[in-house]
Amino acid sequence: MKKPKQECFGGFSFNPFDLLSEEIIFMILDLLNHNPLDKKSFSLVCKSFYAIESKHRRALKPLRQEHLPAILCRYPNITHLDLTLCSRVTDTSLSIISNACASGLRSIDFSRSRLFSTSGLLSLALNCKNLTEIDLSNGTELKDSAMAAVAEAKSLEKLWLARCKSITDMGVGCVAVGCRKLKFICLKWCLGVGDFGVGLIAVKCKHIRYLDLSYLPITTKCLSSVLKLQHLEELVLEGCFGIDDDSLAVLKHGCKSLKSLDVSTCQNLSYDGLSSLISGAEGLQQLTLAHGSPVTSSLADCLKKLSLLQSIKLDGCLITYDGLKTIGNWCVSLRDLSLSKCSGVTDEGLSSVVTKHKDLRKLDITCCRKITDVSIAQITKSCKSLTSLRMESCTLVSRDAFVLIGQQCHLLEELDLTDNEIDDKGLKYISRCSKLSNLKLGICLNVTDEGLIHISRGCSKLIELDLYRSAEITDCGILAIAQGCLDLEMINIAYCKDITDFSLLSLSKCSRLKTLESRGCSLITSLGLTAIAVGCKELTKLDIKKCQNIDDAGMLPLAHFSQNLKQINLSHSSVTDIGLLSLASISCLQNVTILHLKGLTTRGLASALLACGGLTKVKLQAAFRWLLPHRLVEHLEARGCIFQWRDKVLQVELDPKCWKLQLEDPMP
Amino acid sequence: MDLKDRLSGEIQKKVPEHPSFTNFNPQHQQKWEDRSILDYSTRIEPPFQAFNQTSKTQPLLPCNPNNQIKNGPGNESLQASKVQDWDPSAMLNNLSFLEQKIHQLQDLVHLIVGRRGQVLGRPDELVAQQQQLITADLTSIIVQLISTAGSLLPSVKHTLSAATPSHGQFGQFSGVVFPSGQGLNGGVQPQNAGGSKVSEPPNTVDISSNSGNEQNHLFEEHEMKDEEDAEEGENLVPGTYEILQLEKEEILAPHTHFCTICGKGFKRDANLRMHMRGHGDEYKTPAALAKPNKESSSEPTLIKRYSCPYAGCKRNKDHKKFQPLKTILCVKNHYKRTHCDKSYICSRCNTKKFSVIADLKTHEKHCGKDKWLCSCGTTFSRKDKLFGHIALFQGHTPAIPLDETKGSAGTSDQGDGNQATNKVGSMNFDFSSNISSENAVQTSVDFKGSIDDPAAFFSPLNFDTCNFGGLHEFPRPPFDDSESSFAFLLSGSCNYTQKSGED
16 A cells, blocks of 8 residues: 555656556555555545546445435445445435436445435335345334335345334235345344245245245245245244244145255244255255254254255254264264254263264354363364364363364364363463464463463464453563554453553554453553554444543544544543543544443533434433433434433442352352 | 917927026025115015005015016006005906916816826936926916915905016016916915925025024025135036026026015015015914925935026036036026126225125125235235235235325234334324424325435424424434425425336
């Protein structure tokens, strides 16, 4: 990024960019996709760059709908419009969009927007003939008439309607008839849609590949036509309580093209129904049975014939030893196995599975509290190509077992060791996993700076590091991480009580840092925060709850430098009216939690809230509900802000070790 | 006239079709009852009160347009020369009629005797048919005799003032049996005849006992069902059943049962018998009120199926894939529905037309409640029917009612949706008051748009004046009023296009 700039303004009378055709610059710009800010700075170089970037840009994520006319004028070739940052999108804006983008627009996302109605959608559907994707999720106010408008988008291929609770079979019926090219539709939580609407989709839209029917009040009546779809690859039936064994028994044929099936939380579905559901679906690759009926050998047996099965998720199920053993005896070699929160997983059972499925890439044994070193030894011995291992709260696994993980599984990219006995020696070995990008060491009380130093040396690709309540960590460890893992984007140092400004100073070198959680780090001050604000320009989420030493002096630089900040938690800090008000200059700021700020007055809060134009969610003490002018609250709500009133008393912070003991207390 | 010739000619003509004795089939009772029910219930009092004032019965006749259509010119003259009181000459007339009847009966028996010989060589089926036919004719004559004789008794004070409106009703019989314009002929009660029992199909509703109104309900319910569909599943081998075909006129005739005394027409025998009670004590005996018993039911009878007289109809016996109709009621309903004009228009919606009045009544019960609409304009009272319809036809789409903000019918199916609509409803209310004060020009269509786009209500102008009490749940409206004016225009125009698009 820096280079072309220097050349451009480096005093040369001759501009090398004149030699480059527009296409070549476009190709350069194509490579700048990693960070949206790069393109922004590119366009600010000169007029010609500005023009080129305007022509090049295809995707747009505007911050305010007010700027849409200008912004759409600047970018004529927009194909993808993401309105998730605009909580208010009126019909007027939609008509502006539909006129400006016209047939160029391919995809539009309203999943976080409200206020638009049928007429806006209609003008969009009629003007943007090539619209293939619309995300209308969370449109709880949308009615059937809106669906009738969507149905005018004849070339629509993907449609998200999650949580559109007001639409009924009639609306979905309109979509089914109007959008014949539909390939992908998500109807999750559309509680008004039943058998008729889904059935009509299955009858009319023959190209459906993905169908999400989660939590719909559907029965087998529509399922029979759904399973007749020739191209259906993914079917999500999560939480469909209307589907039970008896009615499924009537189904004579499964869906041959099906590759992924999710029947989690279908309480009335046991292996009988499942076997008729998957009969004929020999191509099934992914199966999710989470929170369903107990996994017994008979259930495992009926899945045996799925010769292409790669991934199975059994989260939250009761699993018998026989069930695990039968899974172990399958001929297929699973890639992905999730046994998270499964009760009944023992060393014996897990070993019998992992010894057979040597190709496992992902294994989730979160909260399988009965397993010990034996399992870990088996896992590391047979599954050497593991890329992801999640084993939060496997408390019986001793610290030596983690050495094995480091020794055997070098391909690990994701490792969740939250609430485990791992110590520095274990981390030393785990640092051999050079591809590790996501490491979670929360509540690992045995981990100290030494371990982190090993990690910083070995795992330079680390992107996420979670040290929540790992109380032994001090500035040294963080310094090492900040120096070794420059790509770090997210770090959680909450309740690491020994962390000081020095850590923040060192972390400010990680220029890509987006999320910083330093809740309860009472030693850090505004100085450290200033360093972060200056160094980490991309910071989007900041949690400084219970950092009593952070005051307005920290807020001012934050307001000035961190222009990308979207979410901040200021509870229990020493920030006052001034600091809060200064945050109003961050135009991205959407989500603010302001509880127990001693220096905060009602007037200050009111003016800060009024000044922050983009707020969508504010957590406040319940007392302010009555102190703030009622009309102001109404006004802010009308602008698109949701208030959450909290009435919690301040809890005295416990010693981390005490805290863990307390946490473990209720467990048997 | 040469009765013998005529009768034989008649019989030969009738043999293939047997329309005449189908008239006697008790199923007539169900078929034509739509009007009779009305007649019966609304007029049950007047005829009974007035049955000594014969003049009173006369106005009834013009009320029934169908009667007039059916009545021949002879009948009209009869009506004109109606006897107002007891008249010896009328009695004489009756007596001579009796004489004539007895002669006819004699002739008929001769004919039968003569026929026996000819018939011998014929196939059994035909013989049986002829036998039935003759028996039916015979029975009707006997019935006429009895009824006429009854009218001669001194206890019957009232004269048979009512003319016989029934010539047409009895089909070809009228020509044979009734010499021209005999006022007393109307007294035929074919349902008492043995012929009716012969042709009684198994599924006949025998509930026609003596009870009054309750019974009518039963009949009505029965008629609501579409019997044409009911027998689709039946697979009778052709030849194993007898095919009967009624003439168009018979199918469309409104009444089949007529009072011999006053000539009032009924669709049901049971109703007639109830009516007869008013004509004297002799009709009140249990025997007279009882449903004609079927003494001849022990005879093995062929299953009877009916053919539609309309050529080319699938229900016509000449059709390749002929599907017979099960009962006369089916014939009537089928014929009216398929081959007649739909003259009954629903008074509520003014769009739906029916040819069978019972269909209209059924529709009127649900008219306006048909909330499931298709873009083609068809309405359905049931959601599954609408979706079946849409699944079947290309290009048809569910039509969303314009006032769906009130909460479409579907949302009431589930709790959450319902709640949501309720909220909208309440907001709706709040705003409407605002709108009417702020913007009187607004139409209801605009209003709908403005509900979805609360921009209108949050212009700084009305920010202070408007009542926020009900707005907690309100979806974030924008804060500039320039948009609001826009939004109205937009929503209005878009609604318009949407409407036209749905057409």
